[in-house]
Amino acid sequence: MSESEKYSQGYTIEAQDGDFLEAMEAAVDYRGDTTIEVKDGKVWDGYLFNYDEGEKALQVYPKDDPSIVAIPVTDVVKVSFTGKDTASGKSWEAWAKKKGEEREKIKAQEVDEDE
DSSP states (O other), X not given: OOHHHHSSTTOEEETTSTTHHHHHHHHHHOSSOEEEEETTSOEEEEEEEEEETTTTEXXXXXXXXXXXXXXXXXXXXXXXXXXXXXXXXXXXXXXXXXXXXXXXXXXXXHXXXXX
C-alpha cells in the first residue's frame, strides 16, 4: 500500500501508534477534512492546513468557525482522515490528457468550419 493510499479517507491513527508523527505530516498535506481528538476529549472537525514548528501546533480551519484554531501537538490523541481528498485521482497526467483532448476537439471543429 502506497503512502497516499494509506493516508486517505477513512484512515485513523492514535498517538501511541508508531507512525503517528508521519501520519500527522500526511494530514497536513491531505486535501480533505480531518477530525482531531485532543486529550480533554474535544474533537475538531475541519481542514488541517499547517504545522507551526515554532508553536508545535497544528493549525485548523474548523468546519463551523471562520477562525483558525491552533492545537498543540502534545494534546493530540487521534487524527482521522474524514473528508474526501478533493484532489484524489487528479494527476498532472490526467489534466494534460484532458487538455489535449479539448485541443484536438477544437482543431476538429475549426477544420469542419473551414470546409
